[in-house]
Amino acid sequence: MRHHVLALAIAATAGAAAPSVAVAQTPSAAQGNVLTLTDALALARRNNPTLANSVNARRNAAANVRAANGAFLPSVNSSFGGGYREGRQTFFQGQGFGSTNDQLSTDASASANLNLSLGALNDRRAVKAEQEATESDIASAEVTVRNNVVNQYLAALQAQASANLQDTLLTTTDAQLQLARARLQVGSGTQLDVQRAEVAHGQQRVASLRARNTVQVELVRLFQQIGVAYVPGTILDANLPAPPALELQSVLDMAKRANPNLGALKMREESARRQVSSAKSGYYPSLSLQAGVSAFTNRFTNTGQLIDQAQASTLSSRNACIRSEEVRARLQLANNLAQCEGIAFTPAAEQAIRNSQGKYPFDFTRNPYSVSASLSLPLFNGFRREQQIEQAQVQRRNAENNTRGQELRVTADVTAAHLQLNTAQQAVEIQEQNVRTARTALSLAQERYRVGAISIVDLVQARGDYERAETDRITAIYDVQRAFAALENAVGRPLR
Numbered sequence: 001m002r003h004h005v006l007a008l009a010i011a012a013t014a015g016a017a018a019p020s021v022a023v024a025q026t027p028s029a030a031q032g033n034v035l036t037l038t039d040a041l042a043l044a045r046r047n048n049p050t051l052a053n054s055v056n057a058r059r060n061a062a063a064n065v066r067a068a069n070g071a072f073l074p075s076v077n078s079s080f081g082g083g084y085r086e087g088r089q090t091f092f093q094g095q096g097f098g099s100t101n102d103q104l105s106t107d108a109s110a111s112a113n114l115n116l117s118l119g120a121l122n123d124r125r126a127v128k129a130e131q132e133a134t135e136s137d138i139a140s141a142e143v144t145v146r147n148n149v150v151n152q153y154l155a156a157l158q159a160q161a162s163a164n165l166q167d168t169l170l171t172t173t174d175a176q177l178q179l180a181r182a183r184l185q186v187g188s189g190t191q192l193d194v195q196r197a198e199v200a201h202g203q204q205r206v207a208s209l210r211a212r213n214t215v216q217v218e219l220v221r222l223f224q225q226i227g228v229a230y231v232p233g234t235i236l237d238a239n240l241p242a243p244p245a246l247e248l249q250s251v252l253d254m255a256k257r258a259n260p261n262l263g264a265l266k267m268r269e270e271s272a273r274r275q276v277s278s279a280k281s282g283y284y285p286s287l288s289l290q291a292g293v294s295a296f297t298n299r300f301t302n303t304g305q306l307i308d309q310a311q312a313s314t315l316s317s318r319n320a321c322i323r324s325e326e327v328r329a330r331l332q333l334a335n336n337l338a339q340c341e342g343i344a345f346t347p348a349a350e351q352a353i354r355n356s357q358g359k360y361p362f363d364f365t366r367n368p369y370s371v372s373a374s375l376s377l378p379l380f381n382g383f384r385r386e387q388q389i390e391q392a393q394v395q396r397r398n399a400e401n402n403t404r405g406q407e408l409r410v411t412a413d414v415t416a417a418h419l420q421l422n423t424a425q426q427a428v429e430i431q432e433q434n435v436r437t438a439r440t441a442l443s444l445a446q447e448r449y450r451v452g453a454i455s456i457v458d459l460v461q462a463r464g465d466y467e468r469a470e471t472d473r474i475t476a477i478y479d480v481q482r483a484f485a486a487l488e489n490a491v492g493r494p495l496r
Contacts, residue, residue: 036237037153040226044149045142047227054141061134068124074114074289082106082361087302102301106361111292118281126274129267136264140492143260145225147489151482152225156218157238158478163211165470170208172463173201179449180456193456200460243425243484244496248418251491255414259492262410265403272396279392282385285377295364299357306353311345318343413490421483428480431473438462438469 045051087102180197183189223230256262300306321340328335359365378385445462448454488495 033231033233034235034237037150037240040149040153040222041146043228044145044226048145048149048225049227051141051145051227054138057134058138061131064127065124065131068120068127071120071124072116074112076110076112078108078110080106080108087300101305103298104301104360105296105298106364107294107296108364109292109294111290114289115286116288117286118284119278119286122274122278122281126271126278129271129274133264133267133271136260136267139260140264143489143492146494147485149222149225150485150488152218152222153236154478154481154485156215156222157236157240158474159211159215159218160236160238161474161478162471163208163215165467165474166204166208166211169463169467170201170204173197173204176446176449176456176459176463177201183452188452196456196460200456200463240481241496243421243480246418246487246495248415251418251487251495252411252414254493255410255491256407259406259410259490261492262403262406265399265406269396269399269403272392272399276389276392276396279385279389282378282381282388285375288374288376289372291369291371293366293369295366297359297361297364299360303354303357306357307350310349310353314343314345314349410490410492414487417483417487417490421480421487424476424479424483428473428476431469431476434469435466435473438466442466 083105085103085105087100089100177194177197177200180189180194184191184194219234219236220230223234318340321343322337325335325337325340329337442462442465445454445459449456449459484495
């Protein structure tokens, strides 16, 4: 019976004698929702908050360009107003002025103004350069988000591969525990070996539990980088393509053309040059054109009072005419006394007064329009032009230095990333050889422990050596992907 139990334990151990962990496993649809790296990047482009903020800068840049173009169009202003004046006279030096009738009034005006200068032309070109720099900033933000998502995706995949390794090792420690118990039953083992195997198995259970928890944490962080809520049960696609072979010089040439940070600085350098030209345009004349027209209308609130005043004025004129003509008649001069008798306030005159009050508020009487043009040439403004030119030239030199510094940074980053990629690829080959050696050593240790040639301590040591070698291999594999992602980030565009 003891030999039968030992044979079963040995068979179980032999099945787990050479554990092999696959880093990339193709998930099936039944396991859950599969999120590929391509899908993750597409979701991040639509949902990442940081990238959305960067894209919003495009609207500001477009508005600035429209405003710069608007400098070549006339500014048009219009106004419409109304007023009320109490019917009370104003007295000056004993004389009364103004109407005693309440008055309502409206007025309207429209004006256009256009200023043309070389400074406005250079400002427009500077704003256009800033708009292109904004587009480069958006591209840079997309590259940054892509790099963050790729690195987090790789971190989650590596955690998943490490969890698979820990699960495999858990199976191994369980088999070793069963073997230790079987040996104890047949009298070839000790209780101490069983207890050590139990401790090793318990520690491995904890390691496996923590590894699975790390996978979930990395998945949560991945969805955070994407910009959406975490979806439980999501499975990542570990079938990542191998990085292509790239020559350093071709990658450097590509980076100088495509790096968005470098492109943004070049555009800002161009904008700074235009700002210098704009500052120098202060020595040149500017043309200003203006045109305007206005109109008004008013009415009195008491039309009857106007009619009474008109009647009184007509009667006064008639009486004055009669007195004047009577004097001429007494002096035996020619006179028009008959015409004076014809002076009277007619119903037509009364109706004309009533009609004049009906123009309020929109039947305007136009004032004369005005058109003017002026050409101004600045002569001296207290050295403010010279100050503005010097400040613009300093900004241009700073922009040139920033561009040169970014070119050096891009060259260094691309070169370092390319070297790191080559080193990581070589390290994978070495780590795979180490894993093969550690797996062979673990198999030998298990066989030797089965026949009683070594203790459980030696077996645990061999398993630990294999775990470290396999962990280093997994790290090396994903270091290659991370190094390639760093190279893409340094170049500023995808390379596959």
